[in-house]
Amino acid sequence: MAIDGDVRFRDAAPDEWESVSALHVASWRSAYRGMLLDAYLDGAIAEERRALWRARLAGGTRPDQIVVVGEDGSGIVALACILAGQDRRWGSLIDNLHVRPDRKRGGIGRLALAEAARRLPPAYAGTPLHLTVLEANRAAQSAYENWGGALVERLEADLPDSQRLPVRRYAWATPAALTARLERRT
Numbered sequence: 001m002a003i004d005g006d007v008r009f010r011d012a013a014p015d016e017w018e019s020v021s022a023l024h025v026a027s028w029r030s031a032y033r034g035m036l037l038d039a040y041l042d043g044a045i046a047e048e049r050r051a052l053w054r055a056r057l058a059g060g061t062r063p064d065q066i067v068v069v070g071e072d073g074s075g076i077v078a079l080a081c082i083l084a085g086q087d088r089r090w091g092s093l094i095d096n097l098h099v100r101p102d103r104k105r106g107g108i109g110r111l112a113l114a115e116a117a118r119r120l121p122p123a124y125a126g127t128p129l130h131l132t133v134l135e136a137n138r139a140a141q142s143a144y145e146n147w148g149g150a151l152v153e154r155l156e157a158d159l160p161d162s163q164r165l166p167v168r169r170y171a172w173a174t175p176a177a178l179t180a181r182l183e184r185r186t
């Protein structure tokens, strides 16, 4: 467990799927409004995220699926999930990174991602990490550029609301390269 300021970071527990999915839904509704379809954000997303996190957390912590939550006195305020070694070329996938909307821009996302990256098993130490982000999500892109991510590809992706939208792929050479940038305070 790691504590920074008032936020404590730890592995998510299997019985936390409801609070993890609630944070995920709140973050998408806040950040992706105008990017994803309203009908999806106001509808199917809730049940879909609940099913995803119930299934993902059911097996508890696994070396190939890292799920870190940050919590303060009010509950879960951050979520970072890395799926190890997902892609032959781009390596481990940073699949989810979310900070509760009212706690954004306070350094919590940076800390949550660092916590998750540090948990990658040694077998992945020499392999890259990557993520994809909606082309329209400039705020998150700014964070990834700040954190040393290289824009390696522009492509299109099928989104859960059934749209096909442009996305960017950002990559880091190794977990150590990512954590070094995340730990840099300047």
Ligand SMILES: CC(C)(COP(=O)(O)OP(=O)(O)OC[C@H]1O[C@@H](n2cnc3c(N)ncnc32)[C@H](O)[C@@H]1OP(=O)(O)O)[C@@H](O)C(=O)NCCC(=O)NCCS
Binding pocket: 027, 028, 031, 097, 098, 099, 100, 103, 104, 105, 106, 107, 108, 109, 110, 111, 131, 132, 133, 134, 137, 138, 139, 140, 142, 143, 144, 146
């Ligand atoms: C992206 C996200 C995880 C970053 O976490 P955070 O705790 O807000 O970010 P941090 O405080 O650790 O880092 C802040 C950096 O993010 C970038 N950033 C965040 N919000 C921004 C905004 N609205 N405009 C511009 N840059 C922004 C900046 O580079 C900023 O650095 P600065 O504050 O020194 O200028 C968080 O804002 C979030 O949950 N966003 C909504 C969901 C999302 O888009 N997730 C990523 C999906 S790919």
